[in-house]
Amino acid sequence: MRYKYCPYCGEKLTQIKAGDDGMVPYCTSCDKRWFDTFNSCVIVLTYNELDEIALSNQWYLSKNYKSLTSGFMVPGETAEECAKREVKEELGLDIETLEYAGTYWLDPPEQLMHGFIGFAKKKQLVLSEEIDDAEWIPALEAPMSMFPDSPGGPLYEVYHKYLRLRGFE
Ligand SMILES: [Zn+2]
Structure with a gap:
């Protein structure tokens, strides 16, 4: 599953660079990265x-x-x-x-x-x-x-x- 909205606060996610993993979905309000899950x-x-x-x-x-x-x-x-x-x-x-x-x-x-x-x-x-x-x-x-x-x-x-x-x- 690829996150589009923050599961905590519901805000639309942006992208942030996460080292070698490249760009990952990111919630600016919660300061949390949401990696893909399965x-x-x-x-x-x-x-x-x-x-x-x-x-x-x-x-x-x-x-x-x-x-x-x-x-x-x-x-x-x-x-x-x-x-x-x-x-x-x-x-x-x-x-x-x-x-x-x-x-x-x-x-x-x-x-x-x-x-x-x-x-x-x-x-x-x-x-x-x-x-x-x-x-x-x-x-x-x-x-x-x-x-x-x-x-x-x-x-x-x-x-x-x-x-x-x-x-x-
Ligand atoms: Zn959030």
Whole structure:
């Protein structure tokens, strides 16, 4: 998001030079610079001791395709805390170990996705209200159920990092 008006006082912003960042929007009344902002979110591949992956469905997105766990970070939490919280909320699983799997810029909608690979012991999935369906799927069969994605995309990259991590490729 690019600010045009000051979120504090509502005044129309001007521009001020901010070192190497060049010109940035500036409120003369509040003496505050308003850098561009965007949402941060996580995408988490959760696998178990049988190398099955937890894939979930939200029917408003698609009845056919499943996806990894994702969600928005809230102020005050780290990306790692967000990854564990989302997996707990959506699937009822406790992540025991978490590996970072890179960042992915989505535009639109201007979101920075932090990828993770998490391990959780296999147990019955307990779904939140926003998840319509979820299941453990053998890792190598997962692409047949997942949203199609291509190199550079978060689903593709996180899945292939998992395959390399676990020695499948
Ligand atoms: Zn202001």
